[in-house]
Amino acid sequence: MGVVLIVAAKDLAQRARDRSIFIIGIVAPLALAFIFNLVFGGGLSDVGENITLDMGVVDADRGPISDAFVGILSEIESDGLIDLTTYDDEAAARAAVDGGDVGAVFVLDAGLSDDIQAGSDGVIEVVGDVDAPTTTQIASAIAEQFAVGVRRGTAGALASSLAGVIGPEDIAAAAAEATTAEPALRIGAVPAATRQLDASTYFVAGLSVFFLFFIAGLAVTSMLDERREGTLARLLAAPISPGSVVAGKSLTSVVIGLVAMTVLVIASTFLMGATWGPLPGVALLVSAVVLAVIAIMTSVGALAKTPEQAGNLQSIVAVTMAMLGGTFVPISGGGFLERLSLITPNAWFLRGLGDMAGGDVSDAVPAAIVLLGMAVVGGGLGLLLIRRTVRL
């Protein structure tokens, strides 16, 4: 253990003199998170802590179809997911959007119900605020969902009519019934992390892990630097085990990673209003993700023969993991991409924070366990692979 600490102390002294570690570990994530928050914050802040989306509706149709649609909106409003405002005409609705009163409005033109009942196309127009893209996206999803229901209902009703079971007058009722069978499921499909983390926290957390990858990569690149600079020969000539050198360098990355993450949590809380959740849970997740990322990057870096190769490989992995893990763009929809994101520590860290946003620390445990599992698997693989690096 003594040698591990000696190596770690030396490396920390070197890193402290290398100011890039402060830039890559603290300044850059904070700055980027701040910029992301400015650029995209409006889009995610409207789905913030209470997930209340400001929407409006103009019902110029006042027919059975539009009644059904407004009824659905009212149900969603009663669930607390949206705050619905009714406007008398389209001009007033557009003015409300332009003024930022609502993020999106539904425009139901006169004759909508008649057109649909006659078997023609009907249009539900969604007018969105460019500064509230998520609200607009969700409004569009609601409208599409309704349209799907209407199509099914209409087709079913027409088929029944042709069979003489019901008359044409029942088509609208059948359509409304069909749409209510599938309420706006897409709202429920918005991932927990997005649903429960505010924009500042989400982006700072995501970017922190992204930059953690680069800090973690230092353990291997430092080893390769030692080999290139000739000091590895001297280390291996000393009466110490090569494993203690690896452990010392990994410990350096752990310390720097924990310090950087801690600074980011504190700074983002006070400077950007990020809400990370209960401290013990945050500490657990941060520790777990630091270990997981270092283990992964050790495995990746050990494949390289030079520091440059290691840096390139690690950059590719860091960016890929960040994109898959939803660091830059939240992954939603519950599809393949969201399942794929679960191979990344980024996604599990965000998921853990999101799960814990309700205030219960124990909710962070599943994500932490997965992250620690990644650390064990990645660390074991890394130790196997890095043996080649600590040989001459």
Place this chain on the structure above:
Amino acid sequence: MAGKVLEVSGIRKRFDDIQAVAGVSFSIDHGETYGLLGPNGAGKTTAISMIAGLRRPDAGEIIVLGQPMTPTSREPKAAVGLVPQDLAIYPDLTARENLRFFGRLYSMERVELNRRVDEVLEVIGLTDRADDRADEFSGGMKRRLNIGVGLLHRPQLLILDEPTVGVDPQSRNAILESVEYLSGEGHAVLYTTHYMEEAERLCDRVAIIDQGEIKAEGTRRELVRRVGENDRVRIQTTGSSARAISRLEDLPGVVNALSGDGSIELIVEDASAVLAEALGIVAEVGTSVAAVTVDEPDLEAVFLHVTGKALRD
């Protein structure tokens, strides 16, 4: 002190198609400076890397103070100080920090370490630059620090792998003086070089290595004798030398004595052994001596003889 510091027996190392070291054997006594003299690519550094425990030989054995040296050995490694051919110091640490870090790897106690760091800084002439970063040093100063790290823990065997490569003449001389100092302190030294004059100046015994094999080994005198080379003593005279020649031919150690135009040329086994007596004979026969020149065959000649090529080919 009984026993050998280092015993190398038939070590071999191959890298793919290249037999870098092909059965090298030698030993070093306490307080002895042993030189491996050979051109670049002769296998010196590969041999050193195995002796220092950095690589495992394909065959053969390395014994340091009675214990086998392998990459996992602890005690043998603690007895060895390595000065690699390439600089092996941290440029962003100060001279003192470099020394302290490596000293701690050898389990040196804090008080002893601090004292020893000051001593070594004195030996390598960096006391006044102790707290400057190594990347601010000249090439020669970095070389000296590189050596200082190797001798910090008072190794019983100090291995220096071409420590003067790329060094200016002044720093080179300082490095050679440091090695002479260490030898005087009783360290056993293994010194590799492709500079013949360094081997001649520093080493008690020299092994000439080429193509991974030791071609010849011994003291300079032994090597010279082995290849049949002799010293030449040229005595410039102002009178007749004919009377002196016959007596000089009978002098022990004299292989041949020739009389020339105002000079006597002696082919001798060891000039230093016969010079005084030869000059006495010349004086006794009444011949005045104007000048004396002694040419000793060097290791360059030996190297040429045993390898068939010049040392710097």
